Amino acid sequence: MTSEELSNYSELVRDPNLRLTLSFGIGLHHAGLRETDRNIVEELFVSQKIQVLIATATLAWGVNFPAHLVIVKGTEYYDGKARRYVDFPVTDVLQMIGRAGRPQYDEQGIAMVYVQDVKKNFYQKFLYEPFPVESSLLAVLPDHLNAEIVAGTISTKQQAVDYLTWTYFFRRLLLNPSYYGAEGLEKENLNLYLSSLIETAIRSLEQSRCVEVDEDRRTLFSRTPGRIASYYYLNHKTVKLFLDRLSVSSTVMDLLLILTSVPEYDEIPVRHNEELINSDLAKQCVVKFDQSVYDDPHVKTHLLYQAHFLRLTLPCTDYETDLKSVLDQSIRIVQAMFDITAEQGWLATALRTINLLQMIVQARFVDDPPLSVLPGVDVYAARRLCSRCRVETIPQLMEECRRDRNFLLRSSQGLLDPSQVEEVLLTLSRLPVIGLTASVDGRVPGKGESSKRIVPLSSKAYLTPSLKAVTNGCLYMLKKNTSSPLRFVDLFGSTNERRAVAPKFPKAKDEGWFAIIGSVETGELLAVRRVAPFERQTSTNLLLITPPKACRVIYTLYIMSDSYIGLDQQYELYLEVGDPRPDKAADGEEDLSTVEALKGQYGIQGND
The missing domain is CATH 1.10.3380.10 (Sec63 N-terminal domain-like domain)
Structure with missing residues (x-):
């Protein structure tokens, strides 16, 4: 490689260590490099412009770069979990030495493995003789059983034993029983061994509250924690940790x-x-x-x-x-x-x-200023912007910028340059703006007819600070075990942008929302529903199970983003739970003294 080519490539490389080694004809390749740097190294090595490539073991699996000589400098790595050096899996060593030899250039390849002398005979044996591949199922058997129980494939302990006989583990068990701790291959011993494995795994799942064993000690039922672990592909010990802590x-x-x-x-x-x-x-x-x-x-x-x-x-x-x-x-x-x-x-x-x-x-703490999530705005700049603009939330800033596009440019002088202001405005244009209306299967006191659309929530809720209560000051009657359909409306139309604006998160994520109804007084979560990215006239239903006795309650509806800080909304619903009395008059008029008494109890002013 000429000095001019080296200079050109060095200007493109971002990693300083790689830039230094390239000047000596040596490349570096590992997962910590930027993708552009890795591509440059790969191109230079394949085109033989550099002769030496220092790489991690994963290169042997991910990319095929044959070389005339491969040196495996040690067969151990430091395992933080074990807090000691452990051996590479033999499959990794085989993959690394398998990169020796370039079919189009070499008649033979050379692989050198640097190893401790006490392990020399071991590596000679597995390099020159077939090395068996053993099963790793036992380490994760409880999680596999949990998934099968949730899916309904396994419903008894005997079915779990039968399930094991169809696995690769069982095939290796018959050929190498001592490796798995089995005492022998006699039918009775084998059945006892498999049954003990299932009993141990089921006991672990019971302790994690993932599985319930029937009174007959044979039938298996999945429980909610087990279904959660299976759905999210989590270790059963993870949900146990959640339940315990x-x-x-x-x-x-x-x-x-x-x-x-x-x-x-x-x-x-x-x-x-x-x-x-x-x-x-x-x-x-x-x-x-x-x-x-x-x-x-x-x-x-x-x-x-x-x-x-x-x-x-x-x-x-x-x-x-x-x-x-x-x-x-x-x-x-x-x-x-x-x-x-x-x-x-x-x-x-x-x-x-x-x-x-x-x-x-x-990539912010929840108590950081909401404006600090915007690009180029750190915590200090966010506090200064809040003071200058007299806005505390992103929705307030969105409204001000909608009215006057130059509002942010004037307010951020000395804090943001014009290019950063444009980037912030672009980000604001991609954020969702929602308003909300809701309806319940109830009736408004003082009106004879039932109504589906009886909870008109404030259409200006997005202008209020995050999590500030917004109500319309009305009381509504609700029957027991009532389903409450909630309708979400995007006030300014869809942004056609389903991807969340999250530049600090390493992979693309669709924005989503949680609709939650709870009682602040009792601290109880009553209903929850996940909602996909909002589009015009998006609707969802929540089944709200009301108290078994007639009572007067204030429930709170939370609209929570799973991606954005500062866009959450909160509304209060005033409900009279019970069986409504029949109307006193055919025209639907009702004793309004009861209504006024209820409003007085809640401190509600005015009429619906």
């Missing part, structure tokens, strides 16, 4: 700690000496940990989440890769957490779980 008083930071403790994050790598990096990173974070736990993968996960919310610069590209791995799993785990809290009927905890979901998508 979630509570009605859990704060957002409590939820974050629970989230980072799930088994799904057991495999987050803590490399050699990364506990020192974690300690330095923790100094910039809000939540601190004891110095002795910085080599724990769950502590590292917690620090990565905090760095994400604070939008900190991560110490190296490995941490960027780890953060992406953490966030890739976050949505399904938090949604499962929400389902558990909703099943328990904990209103406040369910709302905080949605707040945590918003934090993850927008």
Whole structure:
């Protein structure tokens, strides 16, 4: 490669270490590189403009780059979970040495494996002789059984034993019983061994409250936590952790700690000496940990989440890769957490779980200024903008910019440059603006006829600060066990944009909403429904199970975004629950003294 070519490629490379090694004809290839940098390295190596490529083991699986000589520099890696160096899987070593030899250039390839002398005979044996592939089913057997029980494929313990006989595990068990701890292949011993495996797995699922065993000790039934684990493809221990540690008083930071403790994050790598990096990173974070736990993968996960919310610069590209791995799993785990809290009927905890979901998508703490989620606007600039513009929420800013497009440009002088203002305006144009009307199967006191559309909610609700109560000041009568159809209307028309605006989230995500009805007085979540991205005249129904006795209640309707901070809405519904009395007059007139008494109790002024 000529010096001119080297200079051209160096200008395109973003990673400083790669730029340095390329000048010596050496390329680097790992997951922490930007995609453009990896493409440049691949192009240079394939075209033989560089002769040496230093790569991670995953390159042998993902990309086919044969070389005349392959050197495997060691067969161990540091496992943060085990807190020691462990051997590479033999399949990885085979893949790496399999890259030796270029069919179009070489008659033979050379592979060199650097290994400890005590392991030399082992690697010689598996390199020159067929090496069996064993089953890994036993480590995840409870989760497999849970999924099959939820699907209805397995409903008894005997069916679970039969299920095992159709797996690859059973085939290997017959050929290599000692590897799996079986005492022999006699029919009686084999049946006892398989039955003990099923009993142990079912016992684990029972302890996790995923499965219920009937009184006959043979029939199996799935429970709600088990269905949640199966739906979100989670470890059964994860839902057990949620059931054990979630509570009605859990704060957002409590939820974050629970989230980072799930088994799904057991495999987050803590490399050699990364506990020192974690300690330095923790100094910039809000939540601190004891110095002795910085080599724990769950502590590292917690620090990565905090760095994400604070939008900190991560110490190296490995941490960027780890953060992406953490966030890739976050949505399904938090949604499962929400389902558990909703099943328990904990209103406040369910709302905080949605707040945590918003934090993850927008990379901000929920108590940060709402304007700080806009591009180019940090927390300091957001506070200054709120002061200058006299707006506190994104919907208020959207309304001001709709009236006067230059409003933001004037108000942000010294904080944002014109290009950043244009980017903010583009983002605002993509955000959803919703208004809401609702109807219930009830009747308005003082009117003889029943009405479906009797809860006209404020059409200007989007102008109020987030989570500020908005009511129309009316009282409505509702029968027991009534279904309440809610209609959502986009006031200014659809933006035709289903993707959430989330530049800090590593992958594309569709925006979604939660419709929740709860009682603030009792703290109970009464009904919940997930709603797809809003379009014009989007409708959804909530089945609201009212109290069994006649009473007067105030329920609160929450419209919560799963992607945006600061766009949530809250409405109050005043309801009289019971069996309405028949009309006193044929023309539908009713004793209005009762109505006035009810309004007086709630402090409601005026008429409907």
